[in-house]
Amino acid sequence: MEQQKYRILFVCLGNICRSPAAQAVMQRIVDEHGASGRFELDSAGIGNWHAGQLPDPRMRAHARRRGLELTHRARQVRESDFDRFDLIIGMDSGNLADLRELAPTPEALAKIKPMAAWIRTMATRYDHVPDPYYEGAEGFELVLDLLDDACSALYADLTRINS
Numbered sequence: 001m002e003q004q005k006y007r008i009l010f011v012c013l014g015n016i017c018r019s020p021a022a023q024a025v026m027q028r029i030v031d032e033h034g035a036s037g038r039f040e041l042d043s044a045g046i047g048n049w050h051a052g053q054l055p056d057p058r059m060r061a062h063a064r065r066r067g068l069e070l071t072h073r074a075r076q077v078r079e080s081d082f083d084r085f086d087l088i089i090g091m092d093s094g095n096l097a098d099l100r101e102l103a104p105t106p107e108a109l110a111k112i113k114p115m116a117a118w119i120r121t122m123a124t125r126y127d128h129v130p131d132p133y134y135e136g137a138e139g140f141e142l143v144l145d146l147l148d149d150a151c152s153a154l155y156a157d158l159t160r161i162n163s
């Protein structure tokens with residue numbers, strides 16, 4: 001029987017730090033499970049300031065140390081994303097509020113979820129994925145730790161429902 005394909009869009013403010021990292025972390029998990037045919041992953045930003053750019057060099061350097069190459073080119077969220085994707089995952093409360101403003105229908109609104117909904121091991125301390133842009137190295141490491149945690153739980157959730 002053909003299985004449902006999940007289309008997931010990760011969203012942050014600039015689409016150069018958190019959301020392209022989330023996309024790459026999730027893609028690795030999907031690939032490790034041999035499930036790349038069952039998922040379509042992308043990321044986008046609330047703003048368009050960095051459109052066309054590779055992720056921030058600091059984010060790329062920290063990701064590379066974990067064996068992740070970030071090759072996504074930044075783009076802004078668009079209304080058609082609410083049709084194309086099944087899940088639209090925001091990194092913090094500002095992203096979520098902006099996404100809810102953009103959602104054209106109640107069905108679109110229902111697709112918006114916080115990344116923090118899947119944070120498990122660090123849940124007592126983090127109810128969002130903090131913006132690392134004005135932080136030091138530890139801010140970028142924290143983002144990657146939170147995303148490893150959350151994306152593992154997200155994958156487990158979706159494949160349980162689907163299997």
Ligand code: 4NP
Pocket residue numbers: 012013014015016017018019049131132133
């Ligand atoms: P991101 O980080 O939302 O995780 O991509 C940021 C990137 C750029 C800016 C803010 C946050 N900015 O203000 O340009």
